[in-house]
Amino acid sequence: MGALVDLFTSFSGLLSLAVIGFMLLMAVFLFRWVGNNVRKSLAEQERRTQGSKSSPDKQTDTAVSL
Numbered sequence: 001m002g003a004l005v006d007l008f009t010s011f012s013g014l015l016s017l018a019v020i021g022f023m024l025l026m027a028v029f030l031f032r033w034v035g036n037n038v039r040k041s042l043a044e045q046e047r048r049t050q051g052s053k054s055s056p057d058k059q060t061d062t063a064v065s066l
Helices: 002-009 011-054
Strands: none
Touching: 002 011
16 A cells, blocks of 8 residues: 555656656557558558559559658
């Protein structure tokens, strides 16, 4: 019980909570950011694939941009 009191009342405990909270928020942000970019990339790849299937005479650019 003393550890919880120290965690919520001492400066080092509050600083630790702030760091833990920041890391959790950063993890959520990164997961969402990567997920959105993966979805965009897959949609663009699907769009390019559908475009190349409809007209096989066209030469498509297969380079991946980061």
